[in-house]
Amino acid sequence: MIGFRELLLLNNDGKIIWRTGPWNGRKFSGVPGMKAVSIMQFEFEENSEEIIYSFEMLNASLYSRVVMNSSGIAQRFVWAETTKTWNVFWSFPDDYCDKFNECGPFGFCDANTAPMCNCMTPGFAPKNKQAWDFRDGSDGCVRNRSSKLDCGSDGFLPLKNMKLPESSKAFVDQTKNLSECGEICKKKCSCAAYANMDVTEGGSGCLIWEMDLVDMRRYADSEDGGQDLYVRVAASDLGESPMTKSSKNSSGSNNKVVKLVGITIGASVVLIFLIILFHLMRKKLQRLKKLESDIPAPEKRVKDFTLKDGVVVPNKRDYYGETKTDELELPLFDFMTLVMATNNFSNSSKLGQGGFGCVYKGTLKEGEVVAVKRLSRISDQGIEELKNEVQLIAKLQHRNLVRVLGCCIEAEEKLLVYEFMENKSLDMFLFDKEKNVTQLENQTRDHMWDCSRDSLSSSRFKI
Numbered sequence: 469m470i471g472f473r474e475l476l477l478l479n480n481d482g483k484i485i486w487r488t489g490p491w492n493g494r495k496f497s498g499v500p501g502m503k504a505v506s507i508m509q510f511e512f513e514e515n516s517e518e519i520i521y522s523f524e525m526l527n528a529s530l531y532s533r534v535v536m537n538s539s540g541i542a543q544r545f546v547w548a549e550t551t552k553t554w555n556v557f558w559s560f561p562d563d564y565c566d567k568f569n570e571c572g573p574f575g576f577c578d579a580n581t582a583p584m585c586n587c588m589t590p591g592f593a594p595k596n597k598q599a600w601d602f603r604d605g606s607d608g609c610v611r612n613r614s615s616k617l618d619c620g621s622d623g624f625l626p627l628k629n630m631k632l633p634e635s636s637k638a639f640v641d642q643t644k645n646l647s648e649c650g651e652i653c654k655k656k657c658s659c660a661a662y663a664n665m666d667v668t669e670g671g672s673g674c675l676i677w678e679m680d681l682v683d684m685r686r687y688a689d690s691e692d693g694g695q696d697l698y699v700r701v702a703a704s705d706l707g708e709s710p711m712t713k714s715s716k717n718s719s720g721s722n723n724k725v726v727k728l729v730g731i732t733i734g735a736s737v738v739l740i741f742l743i744i745l746f747h748l749m750r751k752k753l754q755r756l757k758k759l760e761s762d763i764p765a766p767e768k769r770v771k772d773f774t775l776k777d778g779v780v781v782p783n784k785r786d787y788y789g790e791t792k793t794d795e796l797e798l799p800l801f802d803f804m805t806l807v808m809a810t811n812n813f814s815n816s817s818k819l820g821q822g823g824f825g826c827v828y829k830g831t832l833k834e835g836e837v838v839a840v841k842r843l844s845r846i847s848d849q850g851i852e853e854l855k856n857e858v859q860l861i862a863k864l865q866h867r868n869l870v871r872v873l874g875c876c877i878e879a880e881e882k883l884l885v886y887e888f889m890e891n892k893s894l895d896m897f898l899f900d901k902e903k904n905v906t907q908l909e910n911q912t913r914d915h916m917w918d919c920s921r922d923s924l925s926s927s928r929f930k931i
């Protein structure tokens with residue numbers, strides 16, 4: 469079937485003055501004032517003999533009439549009982565955009581833009597730019613040179629809330645739905661646009677335009693009028709189009725929702741991670757604090773010494789640190805360990821007295837027996853002397869020389885830990901009054917001197 473149902477007002481020359489736009493199942497798509505109201509119902513009937521547009525007042529006590537005045541303006545009036553006057557319910561044409569074909573072929577009118585005439589973008593541009601700029605859009609729009617149609621690869625630009633183009637020569641198929649309509653249009657290279665005939669119940673029927681599209685209008689929203697119109701454009705024009713914005717709004721909002729959900733989940737994960745991290749850090753900090761409080765105050769802290777190239781240097785590792793270096797290290801003993809090992813430096817543990825202090829016999833936890841030299845507080849031997857002694861003894865390693873096992877420096881306390889010598893010190897045998905030196909045989913004494921000499925000369929430290 470060719471031509472679709474709409475009302476036209478023609479002048480004496482047969483030129484169209486205005487058109488209502490096709491009946492879309494609810495109203496004429498170009499008459500926004502025909503919004504569904506509770507007081508009246510519009511009907512449109514079509515049969516082989518006639519096409520009837522009628523309305524019915526749902527309340528019999530109310531009155532309405534449609535009048536076409538001599539200026540070509542159609543108006544619906546409703547009777548207002550209170551004021552006893554006929555009020556204008558709608559009037560058509562209503563504005564500049566209702567005038568027929570104001571924006572020419574492929575142009576459309578939008579009362580909310582300036583100028584009101586617009587070209588579909590992308591793909592179209594004003595045919596007469598100068599006239600267009602002077603607010604004369606009657607020449608309409610033409611396809612851009614770069615927007616060459618190719619039939620097979622062409623696509624369709626979906627335009628929202630459009631008063632459908634003049635449809636007196638449009639192809640009509642009531643049996644097809646929108647997607648079938650699209651298929652037909654795609655295959656027909658001459659098809660310029662397609663749309664649903666009826667927008668009620670999800671849409672039905674197919675309208676196809678194979679000519680220039682004229683007298684289109686765009687409304688602000690679907691309530692005002694208009695419907696979706698799909699216009700053929702080159703595939704290259706189907707990218708980001710401002711015209712499709714409203715149609716993309718739903719997918720855009722979906723994307724927004726997806727983005728929002730993504731951001732929320734991401735932020736939550738990061739937040740949870742930070743909370744866990746904070747918790748772990750706090751725990752670790754607490755552990756460190758506890759450990760710190762368990763060890764002696766800094767001034768009481770034992771300094772660790774490392775023997776390196778004959779020089780005693782402070783080791784950078786902390787008292788309770790676990791780092792090991794390849795350097796020759798002298799183990800540190802905790803003062804309390806030595807207190808316990810020597811039974812609090814009891815007299816019964818005392819082995820003897822040297823120039824710098826007393827020497828005690830001690831037993832470590834592991835059962836190892838040691839000799840602990842506690843440097844006298846009144847002794848002149850300070851840290852430097854201690855260092856020298858440690859340095860010297862540590863280097864004088866020999867099977868016949870006493871081995872230094874470690875040291876302890878804690879506040880005023882300075883202690884050296886040696887391996888325990890069962891046979892006491894050599895001087896006892898050499899100079900002890902009770903064990904007269906003369907009692908030692910010359911041969912034994914010579915052997916002892918030899919051993920001592922040998923010890924010193926074979927050590928790393930040369931004297």
Ligand SMILES: Nc1ncnc2c1ncn2[C@@H]1O[C@H](COP(=O)(O)OP(=O)(O)OP(=O)(O)O)[C@@H](O)[C@H]1O
Pocket residue numbers: 819820821822823824825826827839841870886887888889890892893895
């Ligand atoms: N490793 C040890 N094993 C067993 N007894 C030891 C040990 N070291 C020292 N003694 C005992 O402690 C005493 C004192 O030793 P110490 O080394 O302090 O003095 P010294 O060598 O006699 O003199 P100086 O203080 O001038 O070095 C020794 O005479 C010895 O009886």
